[in-house]
Amino acid sequence: MDQPSAQDTAASPAAAIETRGLTKRYRGGQLAVSSLDLRVPRGSVFGFLGPNGSGKTTTIRMLMGLIEASSGGARVLGEPMPRAARTVLPKVGALIEGPALYGFLSGRDNLARFDAADPTADPRSRARRIDAALDRVGLTAAAGKKARAYSLGMKQRLGLASALLQPRELLILDEPTNGLDPQGMREIRTLVRELAEDGTTVFLSSHLLDEIEQVCTHAAVMAQGRLITQGTVAELVAASRGRLAVTTPDPAEAVRILKEHGVTDLVVQDERITGELPSVEAGPPEEPPQGAEGPLDLAELNAALVHGGVRVRSFGTERASLEDVFVSLTGEGFDVAG
Numbered sequence: 001m002d003q004p005s006a007q008d009t010a011a012s013p014a015a016a017i018e019t020r021g022l023t024k025r026y027r028g029g030q031l032a033v034s035s036l037d038l039r040v041p042r043g044s045v046f047g048f049l050g051p052n053g054s055g056k057t058t059t060i061r062m063l064m065g066l067i068e069a070s071s072g073g074a075r076v077l078g079e080p081m082p083r084a085a086r087t088v089l090p091k092v093g094a095l096i097e098g099p100a101l102y103g104f105l106s107g108r109d110n111l112a113r114f115d116a117a118d119p120t121a122d123p124r125s126r127a128r129r130i131d132a133a134l135d136r137v138g139l140t141a142a143a144g145k146k147a148r149a150y151s152l153g154m155k156q157r158l159g160l161a162s163a164l165l166q167p168r169e170l171l172i173l174d175e176p177t178n179g180l181d182p183q184g185m186r187e188i189r190t191l192v193r194e195l196a197e198d199g200t201t202v203f204l205s206s207h208l209l210d211e212i213e214q215v216c217t218h219a220a221v222m223a224q225g226r227l228i229t230q231g232t233v234a235e236l237v238a239a240s241r242g243r244l245a246v247t248t249p250d251p252a253e254a255v256r257i258l259k260e261h262g263v264t265d266l267v268v269q270d271e272r273i274t275g276e277l278p279s280v281e282a283g284p285p286e287e288p289p290q291g292a293e294g295p296l297d298l299a300e301l302n303a304a305l306v307h308g309g310v311r312v313r314s315f316g317t318e319r320a321s322l323e324d325v326f327v328s329l330t331g332e333g334f335d336v337a338g
């Protein structure tokens with residue numbers, strides 16, 4: 001599942017982010033990240049998904065060299081971190097859990113400070129960079145307002161603007177839509193897609209499954225500091241096909257036939273039956289090879305019901321969401337770990 005595709009090896013031999021056995025145990029003894037092997041292909045929009053407390057921010061802090069790993073290592077843009085921080089970090093824009101802002105400065109002046117702190121930034125073009133960044137995150141109108149008067153969503157946008165002052169090869173965004181209203185979330189998603197089209201690799205964490213499904217090409221799922229799975233979003237969702245759902249006035253007979261065809265966990269509610277389809281063979285999600293031993297053919301299953309005298313009102317699979325994937329992989333709900 002995490003095999004590099006031809007596409008991402010062609011673009012660059014190195015992954016944008018690669019970790020080996022990356023582990024963080026905090027001083028109090030909390031094992032926040034455990035033996036993480038992550039591979040983020042260049043050019044991907046990579047969703048780092050996990051419930052609250054699953055180790056996302058801790059991982060990001062290690063990637064950026066803000067905290068030390070207890071063991072294991074990480075490469076960012078092909079270079080070891082934190083050793084190569086000085087050469088790597090200028091190519092990486094980051095937004096990590098609430099940017100450090102000066103409340104008494106305006107949004108624009110906060111950006112000016114960030115820009116001035118960057119030794120590679122030419123002061124003569126500073127104003128232009130700041131205007132462009134403000135415009136990209138939709139803060140132009142509020143640029144003169146003091147940052148302490150910003151809402152959480154506006155602060156989040158300002159943090160994002162600071163990450164966008166320079167063209168970046170990689171953006172690392174920790175919960176970029178945190179605190180935003182639905183409109184703001186849509187804007188950030190659009191922005192992320194635009195940045196990705198320009199060739200920037202975007203690594204974003206989220207505990208919102210929908211968000212990851214909508215904007216990401218790849219995802220990794222974390223639970224309690226451990227990596228549960230990683231791959232393309234299409235693969236992850238395909239690996240957990242939705243449940244079969246049949247509506248019929250003949251539920252008893254339908255259940256018998258479905259059972260014969262390997263459907264399990266059947267639940268009957270009046271005229272509606274749902275069940276788990278036999279597991280899908282590993283392989284390309286779209287079309288199983290003709291005639292090969294593959295997943296159960298839904299058309300045949302439907303035909304079997306009809307041949308068996310079952311009157312079928314509706315027949316299909318419910319779309320699997322990443323949440324289904326998470327629950328099926330961990331056997332747990334998508335809740336905060338204790």
Ligand SMILES: Nc1ncnc2c1ncn2[C@@H]1O[C@H](COP(=O)(O)OP(=O)(O)OP(=O)(O)O)[C@@H](O)[C@H]1O
Nearest residue numbers: 026028030032051052053054055056057058059207
């Ligand atoms: N500075 C710290 N000292 C001790 N424990 C910490 C520290 N920071 C985080 N932890 C613990 O490490 C675990 C992982 O926390 P982390 O902040 O990485 O999770 P997260 O996935 O980013 O969660 P969220 O979705 O809430 O942002 C949690 O159990 C948390 O309590």
Ligand SMILES: [Mg+2]
Nearest residue numbers: 056057058097
């Ligand atoms: Mg976090």
